[in-house]
Amino acid sequence: MKLRALLTLPDSRLELVTGRDGLDRPVRWVVTTDLPQPGRYLRGGELVLSGLMWRSGPADSEAFVEELAKAGVSALAGGLARGALPDDLVAACRRHRMPLFSVPEDVAFATVTEEVVRHLSGARDLTAVLDRHRRLVAGAGEGAGLGAVLDLVTRDVGLRCWVLTPTGRVVAGPEPPPAGGELAHAFLTAPRLPHPHDGVTIFPVAAETVPRAADWFLAFEGDARDWPPEHRALAAELAAIVALERARLDDRLSVEGRLAQELVRLVVSAAGAGEIASRLALAGLDAGASFTAVAASGRPPLRPAEVRAVLGEAIPVPRPVVGLLEEEVIALVPVPETEKDVADRIQAALAALAPGFTDGGLAVGVSDVVAAGELRGAVEEARFARRLAAQRADPVCVVRHDELATHVLLLASVPDDVRDMFRVRLLDPLRTYDEVHNADLVRTLETFLQNSGSWTRCAERLHLHVNSVRYRIQRIEELTGRDLSRLEDRVDFFLALRLG
Template identity: 30%
Template sequence: MLRIRDLLGRPSLGLEAVAGTGDLDAEVRWAHVTELPEPEAYVRQGELVLTNGLWLPQAEPAAFVRSLVTAGAIGLVFGLRTARTEIPPALVAACRTARFPLLRLPVEVPFVAVTHFVATAQADRRQRQLLDALRRSDALTNAMSAGRGALGVLAALSGPEGVPVALVDGWGAVVRQVRWELPAADARRVAERASSDGAATARTRDRSTSSIKLSDGTEATVFPIREQGAGGPDHAVLYGRRPDRIQQAEWDALEQAARLLTVELAHERALSALEMRFAGEVLDMILGGPRRAEELAPRLRSFGIDPEGPLAVLSLLTGPLEHATATPTTVTRFFLARGLPSVVPSGDRDLVAIVGLRKNDDEDDEDDDEDDVRALAEALAEALAEDLAAALERPPRVRQGERPAKGQRPAKGERPAKGERPAIGIGRIAHGHQELRRGLLQAREAAKTAWRRQHGSRVVSFTDAGSYRLALDLLDAGTRQDFAEAVLGPVLAYDRAHGSELLRSLSAFLDSGLAWGAAAASLHVHVNTLRKRLARLQQLTGRELGRTEDVVDLFLAVQALGEYPNGKGIGGVPVES
């Protein structure tokens, strides 16, 4: 950028500034010679005007200066002549009043020296801008063609100047960043600003509305990226310069980077969808047992996991939040940041993380390994809790110009309360993929125990929460159904035939801890009514509520019934427990 001050620094021009007349840091876009008494119509924005004062007999200096200011000129050069060796005092006074820069040009220096210098400087500047634009464009294109992804695009955008750059998604999470360590609170503000600015802001370069001041005082530019057809939230590039300090070549590079990032994000979504499909099949392979063991080992290797090494198994429950933060991508990134390969498939009710651990040759240190996995799970729970708290402060995202879809906002009671924490269950470390099924069942039962906790840690290891459910889960579905029917089949048939509530009464009795009064109160019946119902149930099942082994059979059978679709037991009889 050529400034008035730069002209003063050229000895060959001999220019001198008249003190007190204005800002010498204004940008000079061109130099224009005029002797018209009213030059306003012929002067353009940002021009430096040169004159010998031949207009002085026809116009007052104050009126002449006002005309230049109105036209947008940035300064006046008064060329001295042999007939006029000093600038008229009235012109000096007018420039001082208007705070309009006034420069004195010696008699021996022609105007053409000034105009030639300005023209040459502007040509050089335009050439540098063109080369800069080509360099930036080549760097961005090379980053994509070399397969460096979004991070490569951001590095190219940062350029040799080292401008900090970050890519933030619509939920306020930093996707990639170069020369920046953006705090989470700032990232969320960037997402909010990008959402409010809208697509038109970036495309029309409304620079005043795309600026943001970060928590450390840094002033930067938010450049929204609108993805066509994307199912998730949009993204934004945070560029570490104020909008008014960004050169044209940089704006062009930002535009190009936005287009490239849109392509790269679509590519990453496609890969993520493919990985999620492959990851989902991992669960089927694990639960399939020995018959699918040969498929499981190579599938784990495709995710960078050694199938013969130590494997941690975690089950994550985060509750029914529509935009739940515990997504496979966020969990995978957590482990990746710690140098651990993982695969995170989605189950029907949970996320499962299979994590490859570093081998430990000392078998006596297995307890230490279990402690390390627990510490890892605690850190994951804390990270997810922070994300969840941030999600609760955000309304559901809606694209600009669209109406919220029906049912987009979670219904009352579906959003978790503030302070809600994810629950994580930990299975025993599996030494090889053959042991993953056991570890998965253990982790899921531990997660259920963690979810029921109202206080304390919601990270639970199976060794802390051994459960009868594991015994049921180790049996196949057909065996569980046969067992439930053998024990409670007569009761279900009796309830259907008589419209009675023997099974419901048994469930209430078991839930109350075998307390007659509490069970009767929960059913809103007299204790004697409950005793008569359960006496009939004992006759039908041949089991006595006074014998421990019989109570265990009845309890397990009721739990097995609760697994059937739509909450129905054998024969379609509802189970309430």
């Protein structure tokens, strides 16, 4: 069928917004998606239906339409719960010569799909295909959740499947659940996906659009290498449905999400204790409890919304309040009285995700445990610790509150050029000497300081005679003009080594 035929469908009632000169384009199939980058699931000639859940600003409209144009899509049909289609989406469609239709708010995408497919196919099994598609859409969009979709896949195709998060939490799937932690580790560390592992095959949900540490994944029973092509196509279709459901479940626009955002902003703006206590109660938290503040930011390509998702998933205690301040994510974490070291648990949970950041990374600061009335100071402490973490190159770097009371805090406040000059002046003569003479002076110096200047313990650690250690220390002093019997010179060398 051609695009102009869409304007005659009685139940769909589509209206052309722009692209009249493209109405003779053929329509090969119809696809519903709210993925921000759906190109990998498209083959060309599709009518794409979208509820615009991927859009947060004009730049998103440009990127989405450009992706459709590159994939050879015939047209886009958009629908919103209320209001007209955004002007920036219309402009992007005009720039890329992409015909755009408007779907009335009282018309379901399933209705449009059924009418288009009825025109496209006269196959005898059309009723079964439409029924299956309708049940998939209903399962993902009407509150039945992913469980209904996975049950349908098991019943119709015979494939058991689970949806999991990168921490190993099972989102949906049949009983009994698999070993989530083991599968999550396999998902994060697999050299490529899909990946067979211990009787299941792991598929990404968002594929290459987000880092694995911020993605969900599918675990299908069996080895996908033995599947027929239609089963692989089913896996791709199911991944798209899971991505849509995950976006629908995003709490940023929910009442709880808005309350969390407002609470974080109140804390940062130094609101009164009474106002903060009332907002904590609205968020379902006890104002008499203790809290830890966590601040996090991502290195590109990790985006703030993905950092928020990672932090909300990784914090191993219930009901954290998570908000976004520009590019920084702030979490207020209630700490149970029985919790000994919540910072240690957060650090361990995030460290487990490190293999999933092949590009970019995560910088995290964790405050001390405080009362509700001290939350503003805790947030500032966490944000400063996060800035220290951002200076390090680790894929996931967590700086805890106790590091802020050490020399680390002083080093972080020194400009980079001063730090470099300080390190070079003290250590470069030793490194140059080591390269020429293979003398190991830098390691000797570090071991000497670690053992508080004890000749005997240093010699034992290095498996040297004490006289050899004395000779090396003397050579260090001659090359640098410093005296390692002086406390101030020992401190300078210690700091230079920490900077190096």
